[in-house]
Amino acid sequence: EVQLVDSGGGLVKPGGSLRLSCAASGFTFNNAWMSWVRQAPGKGLEWVGHIKSKPDGGTIDYAAPVKGRFTISRDDSKNTLYLQMSSLKTEDTAVYYCTTDVSYVDIVATRAYYFDYWGQGTLVTVSS
Amino acid sequence: SYELTQPPSVSVSPGQTASITCSGDKLENKYVSWYQQKPGQSPVMIIYRDSKRPSRIPERFSGSNSGNTATLTISGTQAMDEADYYCQAWDSSTVVFGGGTKLTVL
Secondary structure, X not given: OOEEEEEOOEEEOOOOOEEEEEEEEOOOHHHOEEEEEXXXXXXXXXXXXXXXXXXXXXXXXXXXXXXXXXXXXXXXXOOEEEEEEOOOOHHHOEEEEEEEEEEEEOOOOOEEEEEEEEOOOEEEEEOO | OOOOEOXXXXXXXXXXXXXXXXXXXXXXXXXXXXXXXXXXOOOEEEEEOOOEOOOOOOOOEEEEEEOOEEEEEEOOOOHHHOEEEEEEEEEOOEEEEOOOEEEEEO
């Protein structure tokens, strides 16, 4: 059974830093592409970024609002995904979910990218 | 940047068919996924690649994508289907979510 356990959330002041973790089990983590998706209180879903598996190049991509402030990394020996957040803003307040990702490219090179499993989420509150 | 537009709310009577739309420019040229989120819970993927349904998801959920609109259809809607629903696609190396639709079963 796939399990993703998100942790590390809390209250932090604007300009501060925080590191989130996602402990994974029930699948071959080192082959998995993983993402962070966030949801501000009462709002919709927003993709934060993803990290490909090392066999697929380990590339990391970020959404524009977090680029340069957030860093995604992985430790395949610990089956753990991380999100290092710095220069935090009040608008970063959200529940952060880690996900397992599926990337599929069809014969005409159209990509499907979707999230098949989600963690339980961890709340990050940025406030003075 | 690419945008996906959903109606904020849809209402349906128990046992009837609910349709939730997701609109975007030439959306039929992209693959759409759908997620269900109940209050206080994490999202769950219910449709991927426009119309494919994971085995754990009931058959009453189906999806289609044509022209500029993708549609999530729930046949024989049950009270337990009351939730927020989000569409999602991939565009220009980034993930795009729709704003979400609250489905009320009354």
